Amino acid sequence: MYDLPENYDINKYDRPSVAVDIVVFTARKSPCESYRHLSKPMLSVLMTVRTEPPFKGMLSLPGGFTVRTETIEQTAQRKLLEKTGVSGLPLSLLCNSSALGRDPRGWIISCGYSTLVEFSKVKISEETAGWYDISLDYCETGKLTLTSDSGAVHTMMFRQTGEKNEIIDNGGIAFDHAQIIIKGVAALQNSLKDPDSVFRLLPTEFTLSDLQMTYEAILGRQLLTPNFRRKIAPYVEETGRSETGAGHRPSKLYRAKKRDENF
Amino acid sequence: MYDLPENYDINKYDRPSVAVDIVVFTARKSPCESYRHLSKPMLSVLMTVRTEPPFKGMLSLPGGFTVRTETIEQTAQRKLLEKTGVSGLPLSLLCNSSALGRDPRGWIISCGYSTLVEFSKVKISEETAGWYDISLDYCETGKLTLTSDSGAVHTMMFRQTGEKNEIIDNGGIAFDHAQIIIKGVAALQNSLKDPDSVFRLLPTEFTLSDLQMTYEAILGRQLLTPNFRRKIAPYVEETGRSETGAGHRPSKLYRAKKRDENF
DNA sequence: GCAAAAGTGTTAACAGTACACCCATGT
């Protein structure tokens, strides 16, 4: 029936378990501190507290094992739906983790993916899952800090050697997930060349200030407003509405501009 | 001994076989046609003719199955050494292929990688393996042609829809390897922003014309020489030697310039 | 009025593009 070698038995060979781990980014604003000041959006990542060994009690990325009836990306989509209630988000492949002994349960390979989601779309269903604010620091050695809403802090330290990152301190993150998070942030920064990815972090209508502050949160540095607006202008269009109520001039609301897809 | 759930048995779960497929690129020059004309380097990819079902007799990428004692990248390195005699090449992850039914032998996931190698370093050990010249054509719909040294031609057709490529005709390439090759070429083109990758296709000493023609082979279009030389100048340095014998002014030999690694 | 942010204009520096031109060589 099939074009197969004679006496072929796939079960002769030893096989690994295959899992996915997903770096889910969002941008969220804390409530305003004063009637005058804007509140800056923070870049956040979805993490879960492990309830079972190994690494019980530590932070890990959401994910799970793939099964025969799914592609790896379908597994990631299923896990995303289970944990965030959101489906159909585009996924980017970050890395495959297969270091020997990376999981004490045995031979387990993990495929790391990342995605972006608007904060208000997510309804976190599990007690153990939550958003952790990311703050970046590239002084001497790379530093990436996760802060939970309750104030718990995890600081990862790494050295950037060409393309690879060498982890110096995983900040108490389970498995090799610190590595995957750092790769995810680097990939997110790289993706900023195309503004379409950033729109996925914001509501359909947004102010240019919010957009700029989201860029700044991702890049970990300030941008000059006039230059930012010129650069982004071809990708957005005015909605006609504007946002009032703050103690300063109201800002116009924009939306992403549909752009040429066939070229 | 380990921090594991009680009664944990990894064998309870169904597991896939995991393979690697490697897109190995090189640049090679055909012998000069006349004493005056330069011969242009062609971008080539290493392919093997399948000797066993499935897809017996068709072209496929070099690769193989991963085993418990290796990381996935070590598997790729081992397969590279077996097929080309070269070791220690940096690998780039292209994609994970896991579509249902992609391999009639069963549940097999493939991790696609790409790498670059200087032509003279490779000693192909297997009868079934060989270099296939790549030519590109982006007229209406994407077209990528592989030509063997014996003149056999495989033409793949695809449509670029955003990031994804939709394969229209796989050109008689086994499995989903046409897809992986197209991803590899796209990734190679993207990597040209950093000239270091192109140096891996050339000998340690090269002329700027060879370098430019290699760029042109990868991009599938002509470049303007003065502009190319200015752009590449910070990345190369003169060796002092030059290449004579052709029916025109001799060209200086250059080498890649060591650049600042810590910043 | 005042602080804060929205939003515009102007300039200089830099990178990318296109093209004209001269130089050195083997037959």
Added chain:
DNA sequence: ACATGGGTGTACTGTTAACACTTTTGC
């Protein structure tokens, strides 16, 4: 001599970076 490629200069253009400045709101 001459065809061929090696190699340089230059003018034009678009993008980026920096900063000065005006406008509009809520208190």
